[in-house]
Amino acid sequence: MSQKNRLGTGGRIDRTTPLKFQYNGKTYTGFQGDTLASAILANGIDVVGRSFKYSRPRGVVAAGAEEPNAVLQLGATEETQVPNVRATQQELFDGLTSQAVNGWPNVDNDMMSWVGKLGGKMMPPGFYYKTFMYPKSLWDTYESMIRKAAGLGRSPLENDPDTYDKVNQHCDVLVVGAGPAGLAAALTAARSGARVILADEQSEFGGSLLSSKELLDGKPATSWVKSAVDELAGCADVLLLPRATVNGYHDHNFLTIHERLTDHLADKAPVGMVRQRLHRVRAKWVVLATGAHERPLVFSNNDVPGCMIASAVSTYINRYGVVPGSELVLMTTNDYGYQAALDWHDAQRKVVAIVDTRQNPQGARVEQARKRGLNVITGSAVIEVQGSKRVSGVSVATIDAAGNKVTGAVNRLNADTVASSGGWSPVIHLSSHTGSRPVWDDKVVGFVPGPTVQKQLTAGGINGKYSINEALSEGVLAGLNALAKLDLPATEVVLPSAADMVEEASMTLFQIPHLLPTSKAPKQFVDYQTDVTAAGIEVACREGFESIEHVKRYTAMGFGTDQGKLGNINGMAVAAKALNKTIPETGTTIFRPNYTPVTFGAMVGRDCGELFDPKRYTAMHKWHVEHGAKFEDVGQWKRGWYYPKPGESMQECLDRECKATRDSVGILDASTLGKIDIQGADAREFLGRIYTNAWAKLAVGKCRYGLMCGEDGMVFDDGVTSCLGDNHFLMTTTTGGAPRVLEWLELWHQTEWPELDVYFNTVTDHWSTLTISGPNSRKLLSELTDFDLSNENFSFMDVHQCTVAGVPARVFRISFTGELSYEINVQANYGMHVWEKLFEHGKQFNLTPYGTETMHVLRAEKGFIIAGQDTDGSVHPHDLGMSWCVSDQKPFSYVGKRGMARQDCMRENRKQLVGLKTKEPKVVIPEGSQAVFDPNEPIPMTMVGHITSSYYSANLGHSIAMGVIKGGLSRMGETVYYPQADGRVIEAEICSLVFLDPKGERQNV
Amino acid sequence: MQRYSGFGLLKHSLTHHENWQRVWRNPTPKKEYDVIIIGGGGHGLATAYYLAKEHGITNVAVIEKGYLGGGNTARNTTIVRSNYLWDESAHLYEHAMKLWEGLSQDLNYNVMFSQRGVLNLGHTLQDMRDIQRRVSANRLNGIDGEVLDPQQIKEIVPHMDCSDNTRYPIMGASWQPRGGVARHDAVAWGFARGADAYGVDMLQETEVVDLVIEDGAIVGVKTNKYGVIKAGRVGSVVAGNSGVIAKMAGFDLPIESHPLQAMVSEPIKPILDTVVMSNHVHGYVSQSDKGDLVIGAGIDGWNGYGQRGSFPTIEHTMQAIVELFPIFSRVRLNRQWGGIVDTCPDACPIISKTPVENLFFNCGWGTGGFKATPGSGHVFAASLATGEMHPMAKPFSMFRFHDGALIDEHGAAGVAH
């Protein structure tokens, strides 16, 4: 059976280009220009899915973004799987592979439907809140059963082969939607030279005109569309974006557009192409010309495949040359709905009846239908549909003028298709993204955009203006308004016009009455995808869920992937009726981004994998790699962690590096330390306010260690700052803390002390920093410089400018190891040269490279803290035993002074940083271990501190640790215990933090 | 109260579900209550429930400006865990965890508390030190927790990229098997239904617009709908709006209100069985029983009361998720939204007396208060009932910002939610 529903002529498809595609493992043919849905319908496929809760068979209902049922799995290979693609929005391509997402063994015969049929009655909204509670122990089992039913499509299990881009755009006017209103708005704006972006989610511009048979100035509407698009394409500052959904409208007229560049071509983007792009648009003005979605009516069994919205029937016939059935019954509350029957009839298939809920309709389309001899039944409704996998017939009955009850006998008609039209709902989604509340319009019988603070205009269907002439003129008006606001001159736009049709008021009706009350009538679906019925909404209301938000949440209405585009207004109407309120009284409907779902990859763009976060390398990185270094991530930096020799374990390597440094000389690449250049007449004053210690007297050429605290008095960063000139300082920070510290300085300067004359500039990567440390470091350096390195001329905490290895350098004599040390700073790209020179001359001293781990051990032997490791935002300088680094003599205060003086910060018995020596010298206490005084206390135990740093020290021949202990500074010599996960309890003695060279003689030689 | 059970469902299906009772009444307010709770979120409703159930105080009103549970309770990503670092918070959240473990039965309302475990990933050596420290503290506090290596993580989350080829390879994780997620709306509704059954009045669509304070003590609240309603004690539980109520009371709180966003994918077949959180790449994800991937990250940096955040935050979050799960790149994002979270400088809540007598505050839960809902309500109810703070609530006094006794969960635990 090939394309049994395809018409011989007509439509915007190319019958000369047949395309093969797969659905559920079978191969079918469609044509270029088809959507997957139109091709499925052309081939006479009825069932495209199973409903979520009741496993009822479902067919295609709509032709666009509002489709709730035809949600398929796409992808020919594992890596190209895409879940939940709406068939109505997927263009057909040759080789497209698709599958229904539910149904076992298949979507046509789903075993789960028996559960739905038998158990469905026991599944009112929220039934899961009322059961599965007893016995408590069975909940996990219940839940795993519930979970089995979860989900529509599936995630691929292999990585995405495609790439995605992001583009930033600016424009004067962004026009959303390229139907008549949007095209007119874009033309109006573009003719005046405005920068315009026109975006439409469909493959072609034209919107409703693409499936309309109306004439504009006597010619097919599509020929006007073509001339309009051609003209726009010829404008220099117009960007046309088809296949581009504006999916989010954010504050300050920032919108995102999800453009699909290759999804219509192949499974995977052709070589050299990007699959999708995300445009981030800042628009001066936005014109929303997003049209309207037709509302289906709510009646019994309205979900049987073959039930469709009327306009979709027309679209399939007129745009795709597909008649989705043989015998049509149309039910409508309005004149527009008739078009489906007219088109059906013109396609030479049988219109069984037009059932109009109005008592005495006489509009132009009604008369056209009568003229064609169609059977128009008025004052009646389709109260129920027969059939399971396809409509087989309908029950029609007369209803009262208000549409509340069935008034007459029921007639059965045979039919395989039921089109329904309950009127139209403006597509107000984008407007409500920004927080603007939609307002109900009785005339439109729908919500229209409410007041907004955005620079937003609206035109056409979104305002409830549905005729082509109105849409066109509203579009021009919006364009003119935008131009006026932008102060751009307007050019005249002459519009074509369509024949005016006499149109009568539609009937305000959402739910069709049944002979039985809603609770007993066969299911009347409101939201297909989430299986919400009118009876379900009534139950929710009856139970006291009265706010529409409660109704939605309790029933799950609107929570599907279509976000309730078809169902929400109907649902509100049903709720309003149940609560005896008007629709606006039950609340309004809030839509959130995304308008339609957006690929994760498109939101990520290139910013993952390698480019997730920049990697920062020092100038000597290559050398480290070549010498087998292991690296550690610190902030964005790759830092050398340790340099194992072949066959060496980590501990052996560290032992070697540590010993070599203390015995002779080691070298560390310290380039990653944050460096901030601080200048200005008040630089010194500023430092005094930011650091806890005094800076007033630091002489030019001298360095000083400083602690920085938050307002709460807790240590936040540390480092050495040196005085390069009276108004010029160089601050160093921790590697990871550098960006934070710069922000901190700027924050205080800009918000609290703007009167201070001081400037900050990050210079971290301007310099390479090579730290040589150890008793032979002076000898080594003297080989590369003529500068007098004697202790008298270049003493501890001095900085000097000199030449090292022929390169200008700033050398700091500071020490983080407690050894004689020099930090050689050279312009970054000289770093490798000097590094290599040092190794050339360092051979004789067994110069040993060491990484961050050895640095940690060596500084721990000296009891020097690492901010962020030995501090955690809860310790102040006194807790660290660093009262010497806090000055209360400063005339101005400093950040943290007041915080530190609070009662709790002054109390005894705070956790204080101390050294810890294990009873077993070789045992290293795991970092993070919690301390207790009484190892036999039952759980919960009283914890008195924890280990912050812990190592084996080869120089000392035993393990060393740093940690905080309650009142630790006055508990020297006492024993604490560290219970471990494996049951061990490690015993340690509280001792001084300084394990080596307590007098500090080694660094002063 | 009509009891719920599978049998009940069967019975009601025979009468077409026409006889279900209301879950709560729509009461006309009395002139005076013993206790008024401002804010009908999870915490406020839990407070009302426990006041009635545990303390026999039933002359209580919950005043909610919108619909019950429509604030952050309705917007959060429902992660529940109790593996906090400091004793004070660990005890409070573990207290909540224990209540969670019997909540569905206690309320006779299935809150779908699903203990599928929570992983907090570590990507740097310092992350791992912090994880070791937190798990060590948890264990000694009697809270379940383990430190896992990448291989063990892979066994639990087979589809996550646990390889070395990522920008920040996963080095390990903390694992709390008892952690998980719950159905947020059900929590609010279950507490509301329970409280209503004891006679608590739930006044929806009613905003507290001022406080009535006489001689330094609160005696009632002024509402937009019913004028002044008197009260013996008042508990304010309004999350992101706490600063507004504090202003009515004439004091300042050290709370900043920030947008916090969350998002869900389209529903997909089950692929992720636990909650995965990463502070370092900065995102977290779980999969709901419906199949949605539920995703979130950190706050938007600025202050505000609009329940919307900015797009760059969303982009960054999605980058983190795809970095952790590259296979999700072709999955699609369905919906995103925001709430307003009340963040405290030390990332811990305020459960406290205030400078105004008989006015109590419960707020500052920031990005992570859902998990505390039953515990918070329980200790707050005890405090409102007796007029003295429950021992577990005491450390969370608002005066800690004066005396410095902060409970800084930023430093070592760092992970929000």
Ligand SMILES: Cc1cc2nc3c(=O)[nH]c(=O)nc-3n(C[C@H](O)[C@H](O)[C@H](O)COP(=O)(O)OP(=O)(O)OC[C@H]3O[C@@H](n4cnc5c(N)ncnc54)[C@H](O)[C@@H]3O)c2cc1C
């Ligand atoms: C996006 C997001 C994700 C989150 N994820 C998690 C998570 O995974 N895990 C977790 O534990 N926590 C999470 N949280 C935090 C959690 O949601 C909150 O901490 C918690 O729900 C707070 O509950 P509540 O009852 O205090 O506040 P809410 O639920 O916000 O309730 C406060 C109520 O007070 C009402 N109110 C305010 N002012 C007035 C007034 N003047 N008069 C009357 N009523 C008033 C509001 O309308 C609101 O209903 C998240 C939050 C957000 C926003």
